[in-house]
Amino acid sequence: MKAVAMPTVSRVAVCGGTHGNELAGIYLVREMLKKRADGTEPVSVVTVMSNSRAAQLCVRYVETDLNRCFTRAALSAPVSETSPYEMIRSQELNALLGPKASAQAVDLLCDLHNTTANTGLCLITYSDHDWICLHICKHLKHMQFPYMLDICYAKAYLCPTSILFLSAMEIGPQPHGVVRSAIFSAMQEGVQLMMDWICQFNSGMLFEGGWVDVYTMVKNIDYPRDSETHVITAAVHPDLQDRDFCLLHPGDPMFLCFSGETLRYRGKEALYPFFINEGAYYEKGVALSLARKRRVQIPSWFVNVDEPK
Amino acid sequence: MSSRTNISCLQEAKRVAIFGGTHGNEMSGITLVNMWIQNSAEIERNGLVIKPFISNPRAVEKCTRYIDTDLNRAFTPENLSAPDVEGLPYEVQRAKEMNRMFGPKGSSDAYDAIFDLHNTTSNMGSTLILESSTDLFNLQMVHYIKKAMAPHTCSVLLNEHPQLKYSTTRSVAKHPIGLEVGPQPQGVLRSNVFESMRTILKHALDFIELFNSGVEFPPCTVDVFRVQERMDYPRDTNGNITAMVHPHLQDCDWEPLNRGDPMFLTFDGRTVLYEGANTVYPTFINEAAYYEKQQAFMTTCREILAANAIRKACK
Numbered sequence: 001m002k003a004v005a006m007p008t009v010s011r012v013a014v015c016g017g018t019h020g021n022e023l024a025g026i027y028l029v030r031e032m033l034k035k036r037a038d039g040t041e042p043v044s045v046v047t048v049m050s051n052s053r054a055a056q057l058c059v060r061y062v063e064t065d066l067n068r069c070f071t072r073a074a075l076s077a078p079v080s081e082t083s084p085y086e087m088i089r090s091q092e093l094n095a096l097l098g099p100k101a102s103a104q105a106v107d108l109l110c111d112l113h114n115t116t117a118n119t120g121l122c123l124i125t126y127s128d129h130d131w132i133c134l135h136i137c138k139h140l141k142h143m144q145f146p147y148m149l150d151i152c153y154a155k156a157y158l159c160p161t162s163i164l165f166l167s168a169m170e171i172g173p174q175p176h177g178v179v180r181s182a183i184f185s186a187m188q189e190g191v192q193l194m195m196d197w198i199c200q201f202n203s204g205m206l207f208e209g210g211w212v213d214v215y216t217m218v219k220n221i222d223y224p225r226d227s228e229t230h231v232i233t234a235a236v237h238p239d240l241q242d243r244d245f246c247l248l249h250p251g252d253p254m255f256l257c258f259s260g261e262t263l264r265y266r267g268k269e270a271l272y273p274f275f276i277n278e279g280a281y282y283e284k285g286v287a288l289s290l291a292r293k294r295r296v297q298i299p300s301w302f303v304n305v306d307e308p309k
Numbered sequence: 310m311s312s313r314t315n316i317s318c319l320q321e322a323k324r325v326a327i328f329g330g331t332h333g334n335e336m337s338g339i340t341l342v343n344m345w346i347q348n349s350a351e352i353e354r355n356g357l358v359i360k361p362f363i364s365n366p367r368a369v370e371k372c373t374r375y376i377d378t379d380l381n382r383a384f385t386p387e388n389l390s391a392p393d394v395e396g397l398p399y400e401v402q403r404a405k406e407m408n409r410m411f412g413p414k415g416s417s418d419a420y421d422a423i424f425d426l427h428n429t430t431s432n433m434g435s436t437l438i439l440e441s442s443t444d445l446f447n448l449q450m451v452h453y454i455k456k457a458m459a460p461h462t463c464s465v466l467l468n469e470h471p472q473l474k475y476s477t478t479r480s481v482a483k484h485p486i487g488l489e490v491g492p493q494p495q496g497v498l499r500s501n502v503f504e505s506m507r508t509i510l511k512h513a514l515d516f517i518e519l520f521n522s523g524v525e526f527p528p529c530t531v532d533v534f535r536v537q538e539r540m541d542y543p544r545d546t547n548g549n550i551t552a553m554v555h556p557h558l559q560d561c562d563w564e565p566l567n568r569g570d571p572m573f574l575t576f577d578g579r580t581v582l583y584e585g586a587n588t589v590y591p592t593f594i595n596e597a598a599y600y601e602k603q604q605a606f607m608t609t610c611r612e613i614l615a616a617n618a619i620r621k622a623c624k
Contacts, residue, residue, distance in 0.1 A: 030549070031576050058600070059373075116494040175430040175494030177597035181553040181574045231343065235500035256500045258344055279496035283372075 001209055001297055004131065005304035009198045011044045013097050013106040014191060018067050018113065019280070020054025021176040024187045025112025031188075042199045046106060050093060053085060058177050060280055061086055067111075070094070108132060110194060112187060115172035116279040118242040121190055124168040133167040134212045134298045139197045140190060169194075173242070176279055201303055209300040215245070215272055215291035222285045224255055224263060233257055236277045236287060244274045248290070255287070316525065317445050318622035322421035322484065322517050326360045326411055327352065327510065329426045331381050331478045332598070333368025334495040337506045338426025338488075352510070354518040364407065364425075364478050367399060372496050374598055375400055381425075384476040389414060404478075412481040422446075423482035424513060426506060429491035430597045431606075432560040435463045435505050438487030439533070440477070442469055446484050448616035450516045452529040457512040461505070464563055465533040466592060466609065473536055473607075486513070492560075495597055525620040534563065534590050534609035541603040543573060543581060551575055554595045554605055562592045566608070573605070 016029030032047040049055060051066045062085045068074075069090035079088050097106050121140070125133040169190055174183045201207065223232040234255035240248070248254075249270045255263040271290040275281065329342030345352050345361040352359050363369055365380045377398035388401045389408050411420045435458065437451045455463045466489070468474050479485035488509055493502045520526070542550040552573035558566065565588045566572070573581040583589075589608035593599060 027553075027576060116497050173494075175492075175497075175597055177495060177600070178430050178595055179550075179553050180559060180595065181556045182559070184553060184576070232340075232498070235498045235503055238500045241500060258340070258503075277497055277499070279494050282496065 001299040003206070003209070003300035003302060005302055006132070007107075008202050008303055008305055009043065009107045009132070010202075011046065011106045011108075012195070012198060013046045013048060013109040014112065015048045015050045015093075015109065016112045017052065017055040018050040018111055019060045019065075019176075020051050020056070020062075021058050021060050022112070022114035022174075023058075023177065023179040024114050024171060024174060024184045026055050027179055027184060028112060028187055028191065042202060043195060045195070046097070048093070048096070050111070051086065051089060060176070063087075066090060108198070109167075110191065111168040112191075113168050113170045114174045114176070114183065115170055115275060116175055117172045117244055117275045117277055119170060119172045119244045119274055121186055122170040122274075124170055130167070131298050131301060134214070134296065135207050135301050136167070136194050136197050138210060138212055138298070139207075140193050172244075172278075201301070204303055207301040209298050211295045211297055213293055214296045215274065215293050218271060218290050218292055220286040220289050221254070223282075223287045224257065232282070233259075234263060237262060240273065240288070241277060244276050245272050247271075248273045315528070316618040316620050319446055319520075319619050320421070321521050321621050322446070323356070323521070324358050324360075324420045324422075325514070325517060326362055326420050326423045326482070327426065328362050328364045328423060328478055330366065330369040331364040331425055332374045332379075332427065333365050333370070334372050334374055335426070335428040335493075336496065336498040337428050337490060337493065337503045339363065339369055340498055340503060341426060341507060341510070352514060354514050356521050357514070357518060359514065362411075365400065365403060374495070377401075380404065381427075381477050382475050384408065384414065384478060384480050386476075388476075407478065408481055414481045420482045422484040422486065422517065423479040424510060425477065425479035425485070425487050426510075427487060427489045428493040428495075428502065429489055429593065430494055431562055431593050431595060432492045433464065433489060433562045433592055434491070435461065435509055436466055436487075436489040436491075436592075437463055437509070438466045438468065438489055440468055440474065440480065440485055442467055442533075442535075442614050444484060445616050445619050446520075447486060448531050448614055449520075449526045449529060449619050450484075450486070450513060452531050452616070453516040453526070454509060454512045455531075457515070458509065463509070464592075465531060466536065467533040467612070467614075468536045470536045473539060520619070520621055523621055525618060528618045529616050531614045531616065533612050533614055534592060535612045537589060537608045537610055539604045540572075540591075540606050540608060542600075542605045543575070550600070552579075552581060555580060558591065558606070559595060562594050563590055565589070566591050 016025030029047050029049050053062050064084045064086045066086040069086050075094050079091060123133055123137050171183050171187050174180050224234045225232055234257040237253040237256045239253045247270050248265050250265055250267055252265050253262050254265045272293055273288045273290055276288040329338030342361040342363055367376050378400045380400040383400045383404040388404050408414055439447055451465050490502050490506045493499050543552045545551050552575040555571040555574045557571045566583050567588050568585060570583050571580050572583040591606040591608055594606040
């Protein structure tokens with residue numbers, strides 16, 4: 001595969017608190033904001049508390065999920081004082097981080113999240129041609145924390161329209177409203193390694209290409225529900241609970257009904273479950289997501305300072 | 310030494326309530342109670358009136374701990390005697406209503422036993438919470454439950470601390486029992502946690518049925534953890550936490566914490582050690598709802614409580 005030259009990554013955004021109760025990112029961003037930039041940093045980092053109002057209240061969102069307010073429609077909709085807070089905020093963030101012409105435009109954005117699911121550390125990207133994200137993923141395998149590293153090709157959320165590359169860093173399991181020191185440390189190390197990669201890249205290092213396992217979302221599975229009341233009638237089966245990224249075969253247990261019955265996976269294809277029992281997804285009708293795994297080849301990667309952005 | 314005369318004769322326990330959703334995001338109890346409201350077959354017992362009840366329906370609707378104020382702190386004498394005026398916090402209104410339905414607290418008309426179902430983000434496993442070291446009925450019941458659940462461990466937490474004790478929803482009853490099962494994130498239903506809580510309740514109701522039928526329960530002892538102290542996170546002058554529960558303490562509920570053991574890890578990597586003189590047994594370690602209550606964990610000390618034999622009083 002031919003090596004690819006890319007422009008310098010001059011400006012990076014690290015966002016925490018897109019969901020106000022996902023605490024590792026919130027505390028990490030607060031720590032980063034305490035450190036004053038002195039102009040000698042090799043990479044300019046803008047650190048953002050995305051939804052400070054929700055973070056203040058320690059809730060996922062105040063009126064509507066901020067992480068769903070970055071569609072083209074939402075970003076161009078007219079807003080007023082009476083618009084939902086998060087709709088106003090997404091446009092503010094887009095203006096702060098997005099527009100290409102502005103001096104503030106960022107090249108890469110890392111949005112920090114936690115999940116109640118046992119995902120380990122995941123990078124989420126919306127394109128399997130997001131070579132930077134895939135290279136960073138490869139680089140993060142140096143982490144001392146025993147977290148599995150996977151990339152899901154999921155719908156783009158915090159996605160200001162003109163950022164070149166972006167990803168979310170999702171770490172679980174952590175209950176919402178709690179900060180666990182091991183999770184915080186893993187996120188801190190993950191962000192640091194990402195910065196190290198960017199600095200090495202900018203200084204001219206060639207990153208060898210190779211292969212990365214990528215999990216691509218296929219579908220969501222909802223809980224079994226009562227047909228009249230819509231109330232859930234089962235919990236994720238104990239054999240599936242906490243087994244994110246472990247292959248689920250046709251016939252494997254999926255749900256344990258309150259009545260005692262086991263419901264099994266009826267799909268024809270063995271798939272990889274993830275976001276198993278994420279607390280915020282009950283209201284979205286998602287008990288777990290299923291993904292296909294494939295190996296993606298990434299090219300060698302190096303900086304060319306003359307490369308236009 | 311117990312003699313034939315050391316049998317406490319106690320009143321029959323005819324009216325029992327099971328509360329779920331005292332906190333609207335603690336899902337095991339909410340799910341169990343809703344299930345039993347639809348179909349009560351599983352909780353029916355001879356001679357017992359058992360009422361499953363959702364304590365805080367508005368909080369349950371929003372999947373949040375409370376609307377205006379914590380219902381599980383709202384059953385104070387001041388609140389319960391507050392006049393019915395507009396503008397009362399929702400949970401104070403609710404406390405007054407529940408006191409009318411299941412109390413009045415402290416009176417002979419109050420429900421005999423109330424089980425209040427809770428979950429925690431702490432790694433407490435199955436825990437039974439008592440408010441009195443001298444309630445023989447409750448002591449015998451938890452002894453029965455612990456034996457029935459074995460080898461699954463049931464810890465018993467006793468909160469009789471004059472300052473740290475609080476006015477719980479269940480305190481309306483003559484015999485209040487808290488069920489606390491974790492770890493489970495708020496807003497999440499884990500199958501194993503759900504089934505543990507369900508089994509604990511099954512044994513509790515079996516005990517009451519047996520007691521009411523005239524069975525005598527011999528003298529027993531119960532290992533308990535008695536609440537000592539609340540330990541807060543280190544905080545800055547703005548009240549923000551500056552450290553997290555140390556990885557060596559995280560998830561180590563009920564395990565001994567000795568002087569010099571790591572307790573907190575600051576965000577910039579410094580370890581804060583426990584400086585207490587005596588070994589303590591921490592619990593409620595890193596409970597999400599307690600950040601705002603200035604509590605990183607609670608310390609307890611181990612104690613063995615003795616209970617007389619009990620038997621239903623003859624009419």
